[in-house]
Amino acid sequence: MAEDFSVLVLASDLGVDARPFLTRTDEVDEQENWHDCPRYLGDEDFSDLDLLHFFTLQGSDKSGNRIFRVVGKFFPARVVSAERLKKYIFQKISNECPEGPFCLVYMHSTVQKDENSPGITILRWIYEDLPSEIKERLQVVYFVHPGLRSRLVIATLGRLLLTGGLYWKIKYVSRLQYLWEEIKKGEVEVPDFVNNHDNVLEHRPLTDYGIEPDPFHLTEVQSSSFSLNQYENRWVS
Structure with a gap:
């Protein structure tokens, strides 16, 4: 005689996750709790990124927040993958500033979109993948020398792309x-x-907005007009 068996039918349009009914409970728990594991605290060698000094722990601001200085021009966006960047940032924060509030001083001076700009969606992805405890410790992001494109993108799409309170920081x-x-x-x-760029702005304060001439080609804006679709396509990729 055939052994007894049961059949469980789940409607496909109920939006119910069927994994708990089809797999072992302990396996599901392991999958659901993956974000609690220190998956980025491995022994991967990041000495090459340390030599670039684009993400370094320095002093404190006047509110007592430890400072991570981020220099956009030092970051080789073309050759460093987003996944490796995420692992590196997580390890730096966890190892060098394991507790207490901190802030970011991001120096955007002379950043070029094709060479050393990781893209707003990658930054959003990194931020959202950080543990909630680290997100809460991040108090403010000082965005130094924002150009016209950066202001426009964050003003129009920032609330949509920069979730989890990052937009307001x-x-x-x-x-x-x-x-x-x-x-x-x-x-x-x-x-x-960065100091040199600041000196240019002393005499031509609208240079970062593509309105005044930039004889040294220090700013991110090459002309007063650009296509937003180009950057949207890059975010999608």
Whole structure:
């Protein structure tokens, strides 16, 4: 005589996850709790990225938040994958600043979209994949020398793409003198090219917006007009 068996029928349009009914409970729990594992705290060698100094722990701002300085120009976006970038950032935060509030000082000066800009969707992906405890510790992102394109993209698509409160943590800093209102001089190292760019803005404050001439080609905007569709296609890719 055939052994007894049972049949469980699930409607396909109920939006019910059938895995708990079809797999062992302990296997499902292991899959659902994957985000609790320190999956990025491996022994991968990031010495090559450390030599670039694009993501370094420095001093503190006036609110007592530890500073991670991010220099966009130092980041080789063409050769570093998004997955490796995510692992590197997670390890840096976990190993060098394991507790307490921190902030980011992102220096966008002279960043070129094809060479050293990882893209807003990659940054969003990295932020959303961080543990909630690290997200809560991030207090503010000082965005130094934002250009016209950056302001436009964040203003129009920021609330959609930058979720989890990241959009409201961004603070534009158009000149270094305004950064010193938040951070004491000497707490964060400023590269020479950032100071040079700031000096250009002293005499041509609209250079970052593509309105005034940029004889040294220091800004991210090559002309006063550009196609937003080009950047949307890049985000999709």
